[in-house]
Structures are given as C-alpha cells and as structure tokens.
Amino acid sequence: MKRSHATILMTVVGVLAFVGIVGLSLGAWFFASVFESDTADEPAATRSFDDVRRRFAGSQPVLAIVNDGEPVVRRQPPAAAPARPLDRLQLLAWDPDDDGLARVTLPFWFLRLKAGPIDFSSHVMVNHHHIDITVEQIERYGPTLLVDHEGRGGDRLLIWTE
Secondary structure, three states: OHHHHHHHHHHHHHHHHHHHHHHHHHHHHHHHHHEEEEEOOHHHHHHHHHHHHHHOOOOOOOEEEEOOOEEEEOOOOOOOOOOOOOOEEEEEEEEOOOOEEEEEEEEHHHHHOOOOOEOOOOOOEEOOEEOOEOHHHHHHHOOOEEEEEEOOOOOEEEEEEO
C-alpha cells in the first residue's frame, strides 16, 4: 500500500512539473512572438513611423498623450458604428538614447481576454474623469491609429489596430 501511495505521489509531481514546464515554454514562445527589438538611427526610425502614418493619412489618432503620459480621448467612435473584428494591436516605439526600435504585435484575441477597460496608464484623470477605453470601443473604430506621440526627449510611440 505504501508503494502505491508513493507511485501516485510521484506521478502527480511529474504531471505538475510537466504542466509547469509546458506553461513556461508557451509563455516564453508567446513573448518572443509578439516582441521584436532592433536598433535604428533617427532617419530609419522616422521612415518606420512614416510608413505606418501613411496607412492612416487624414485620420486623427484616437488618443493623445498629454501632461507627461496622461491619455486623453481625442476622437470619439462613430455613434452607430458596429464593432468590426480586428486581428491585432500593433505598437512601435523608438528610444533615441539607445537607438532602440521596438515592435510589439498583440493578437486581438489576447486583448479580448481582459474584462473592462484597457489601462493605458494607472489612475489617469482628466477633468475628474477616468479615461476608459474598452476592447469593444476600440473595435467600433475599426482599423485605426490609436496613439501617435513624440515625447520631449525625442522618444516616439505609435499604437494602431489592424
């Protein structure tokens, strides 16, 4: 009987270890597949940003970042616009201090896992109102430029949906 208990215990420990290793491996794979980092001088970074902006020519970004990081809703979604399925949320960021150009591509199904508004920054208040934007609201905009921001230090950020 003791041997049976030890066998069961070892089997459970083995299964838990296997599940943990698979979970960590999947997490590492997901991170590696959504994040890409490269170096780019200012002209190369500018070309990358301009390529994205051309896709949304004539369209104002949904959010503006003001006062050192506070997002402000600049453009409301069309009043009667139905939600349109989106494939991914893209982020392009450039840091002039180290010429780092980062690209993040999040599948939209991943964003749908989160209930409630997307937190662009913690405890943001503008005119005593929180800035709340949900996945459903973003889908009403359809493919669009969400954020186009250049910081005081020359860092740049673009966020858009496809």
